Amino acid sequence: MKRYLKITLAAFIISSVVLSGGWSFAANYPVPARHFVKPRHHSRLSKNEVVKLLGQAYIYGLPVVFTDFTRQVAHAANNTFSHGHQFPDHTSRWVVAPNNDTNYSSAFLDLGDDAVVLSIPDTKDRYFVVPLMDAWTNVFASFGKRTTGTKAQKYLISGPRWEGSVPQGLTQVKAPTDLVWVIGRIQVNSPDDQINFVSKIQDQFSLTTLSNWVKGNEVSSPVKFTQYPNTPSQVKDVQNKKATVVQAIKNIPIESYFNYLNDLLVKNPPLAGDEAFIKQLEKVGIKAGNKFSLTDFDSGTQEIIRKIPEEVFHRFDAAGLSLENVKPLSGSKIGDYKTDYLTRALVAYKGLGALTPEEATYIGYYTDADKNALDGNYNYTIHFEKGKLPPSTAFWSLTLYDKDRYLTANAIRRYAIGDRNNLKFNPDGSLDIYVQHENPGKEKENNWLPAPTESFNVVLRIYVPSPSYLKDHNVWVNPPLVKANNP
Structure with a gap:
């Protein structure tokens, strides 16, 4: 029998885009090659080249934008668990495509100043999984019944610049970015199971900074909330229930989007393998801490740039692709994208926080x-x-x-x-x-x-x-x- 809905990502790309070769926005807006723009770095680029690079930059940045935007919407203190103690129902609209099988235990870690100790209780043989996602949505570690068993366990999660000794009894896990999303799930079978068993287990999960842990404090007091200078105002639309996360991100003006991305790049630099690609993006103002301005480009180019978000999401939607039928490219897989930026962006859009295929x-x-x-x-x-x-x-x-x-x-x-x-x-x-x-x-x-x-x-x-x-x-x-x- 033919497998249903196994649309390959390759078919989508053939008809519309190959990220490594450039998103073909310029094909929709023909521009004579003799027309040039002159960004701040003084490189001479044609309008087509500018639009292509900014289209790529938009797709490249979507995962880190989705991750931090979700964090901002939750407005949870850093390094602090937020447990879903309600059996999931039709009012559960925090993430797209929530599941009705597990309850979430979520935390956003900021590893810039200190490492963090994660303590997982004995789940009494109940299925659970605690994946750690870097800012770019790669699952770099995963604990749970499948991988580490259901007995009590403790881990030291350190950032890319942390240097120190690992205390006895802790297993170190090195994170590639300062921002880490801990998005744990534990199996829940019914509302009664939620109240009588699952919630009690969830409340035993804990996070604490290493400096607090060595003092004997198992649970940290709430840590500050990180607010970026260019945080989009659309965050409040979600908090006020005027939009979903996806709708709000679609509505971020392109200049605000790129300045938000440049903020995020400061604490969450591109990963290994991205160096050559990010150098290309710097030509159009995408760089950690940089101020991106549409006024660096002429009015005609600005008009095209403003349409990039609409074009990206239109193509994502028109292709009929979903989390369930995305076929990763270049030997990557969901949760381990390497330089497959297009698949990474699609999964962030269609199902942020998706588990790896093995899970x-x-x-x-x-x-x-x-x-x-x-x-x-x-x-x-x-x-x-x-x-x-x-x-x-x-x-x-x-x-x-x-x-x-x-x-x-x-x-x-x-x-x-x-x-x-x-x-x-x-x-x-x-x-x-x-x-x-x-x-x-x-x-x-x-x-x-x-x-x-x-x-x-x-x-x-x-x-x-x-x-x-x-x-x-x-x-x-x-x-x-x-x-x-x-x-």
Whole structure:
């Protein structure tokens, strides 16, 4: 059976962009080659070259902008955990495509002045994962049931410039940037499980600066909140619930965006392998601590530059790509992007904080078996043959999202369904999941995933996929959503 929605990123690139060769904005706005602009560095660049480099810079910077913007929206003190103690529901709009399987324990670390000690409690064999993401969204370390077990453990997380001795009992983990996002997840099975078990475990996670830890203080007092001079005003739109993070970032004017990026580059310099590329971007004013100004370019070039965000997001959306069908380039993978800046930007846009493939595989459903967009005015069924459930060694789920990729309200407050539900199997051992707006009836309600009366999408999450599936996805092919004969 043909795998559904396995659109390759390569196909998208052939039709629109190869980052290493330049985003082809200039193709939409032809400019005679004899026209030049003269930025502050006094290099002579054509308008096409300026637009190409700034298009690349916009894409290159999206991950660090998304990461810090999310931090600013949360307005959490540095080096302090914020635990999600509410069972995820349709009001959970902090991140795009929130899952209904795990609760988040999030913290933003500032490692510029001191290393930080992370203490993880014994989770009583409960599945959890605590990935550490650098400012550019690479997962440089991951602790949890799959990698380090579920017993209590402690780590010393140090920044790129930290020098010191590691106290006995701590395992050092070196971060490539001062800004680190700790985005832990712990399996949650129900609202009662949340209250009686998960929240109690979460509250035992702790962070403290090393200087505090050596004094015997296990938990730090709140640390200052870092505010950058050029923090976009759109942060307040999200805090006031006037926009989502994605909408707000789309609305940042290009000059503000690049000055924000230049601020972020001071504490979070480009990673190893980026040197040659960042040198090119410096030609158009993208440099740590630099002041980017549109007035460095003539009025015609300014007009084109202002349209870069609209063009980038239009192409991302028009390609139909999602987190679930992005195929990384250049030997990279989700969570380990190397110099694959385009994939890195797409994942930040479509699913910031995504786990690595070894921890979770995402498969998206946006169309049915006949390639028609999913519509809540119809009824659908997903049929799993006997012995062909998703190849997970932990657990799996199907989560339904609205057109904006958030959980959707429904009568039974069920936002996901999977192997932890009391599913009813068919006499032959197969399984049917009913995806529709109306209740399918008492006999089928256990297997019902409620849908809204508008367009929607479904994501299949396979936590800790089997080794055979990771090696070759063709060993198991996800079944499609089949439209029923509606009354």
